[in-house]
Amino acid sequence: MTARRDIIVAGATPTGIGAVSIVRLSGEGTFALAERVAGPLPPPRMARVRTFRDAQNCEIDYGLVIRFVRPHSYTGEDLVEFQGHGSPVTVEALIQVFLEQGARLARPGEFSERSFLNGRMDLAQAEAVADLINAESRTAARAAFQSLSGAFSREVRHLGGRIQSLRVQAEAQIDFGEEVIPSTPSDTAAVLKALEEDLGRLINRGEAGMILRQGWTLVLAGPVNAGKSTLFNRFVGESKAIVTPLPGTTRDLLEADCLWEGIRLHIIDSAGFRETRDPIEQEGIRRALNAVGKAQLVLYVIDDTMGWHPEDESWQQKWGGTRRIWRIHNQIDRSGRKPGRVDTESFALSAETGEGVAELQAAILGEVRSATAGSPELLLARPRHLDALSKCRREILGARIALEHNEPFELMAEGVRRAQVALGQILDPPETEALLGAIFSTFCIGK
Ligand SMILES: Nc1nc2c(ncn2[C@@H]2O[C@H](COP(=O)(O)OP(=O)(O)OP(=O)(O)O)[C@@H](O)[C@H]2O)c(=O)[nH]1
């Protein structure tokens, strides 16, 4: 796919009243169009005050004009920025003038897409632009900035280089036999092993970064009537879930995204566990168990006046014991227990009065933060990157196993080739409309 060169225009600053608004124009013929509206353009990268006029020569606004000559611009094309007054009316009028004279409105992310298509950034860097803009905490912004400046891409390229030399060596060995290539299978196995380990480290850092991006999923589970929905409402700060004294009130999963101190949490309220013949409730419980399976943290809520029951044990066994499960003793306003942490993995609170809830929230945040500890090394990877890295590692592992089992050498070489293809997906995937569309359509307009 080659870069389209028609002229695109968009506001680069948010719509609304402000000190300054920036409108950007990019593509072939941009300078001629800009001159029709703003008069003679300043030398490249110099700011000059100009009056912006429409086709009838009526003044719209005046402000700074900056010209960037390709390839030294954000998009890699001729680009002009107009910095006018921060009035939505004049910005709209200015954009309209450009549209009337041959430009078209940019799609979301189209400036960045052109930057990628013109080789100004690789795909991981372009994705990091959106991640930086959307970062919800300082840590996430720092991690995105690292990727944007190319740190992640460099690591991927370095791994790619190592895989490439393995491939060259393996293919030479197939073509010319062992007298040409002095390396032994055990050398190659060691190189493969080292690659596997380095890929594993990068994946771990990416997984920690993913927590930053997507946050944790927190599921409220437990027996009927324990107060899960009451606690859910308190967490989300509104009466979203229906609460009644009837056991079996909640059937569907109720989901909400919350931002606690800049950390994203996806909170799910679910149907209470009990044996039932009601098919609707059975389906609710099935969904609850399914949600638990995807959670980073399960809050198992019990009514403290009822205590812990053998059934609670058997429900927990249904999803195995590997997940983080915290026991929440709710309704302490009735049981009389002191609010706060009971032990490392259990908390006492009243969802009704709110006492003890802040301590639980602080503990949850502490847990998320410790999972993302080591933040200087954090990588704000996307699922797409982690898939590619994992696939690459699987292929390298397969190649090493083939080698160690004295399989035909070609099998090992084929594994290494597939590993290289998998890794290539991160920075330079085959440019399909679908992939680029999926990535850039999530950007804001004007970026
Ligand atoms: N006193 C007191 N009552 C509570 C507390 N939490 C919940 N309740 C009451 O307990 C009843 C059940 O609360 P829910 O939040 O609907 O319980 P649930 O666990 O969602 O129940 P199901 O959806 O049926 O599984 C309601 O009448 C609530 O008002 C609490 O901390 N103290």
Ligand SMILES: [Mg+2]
């Ligand atoms: Mg409920």
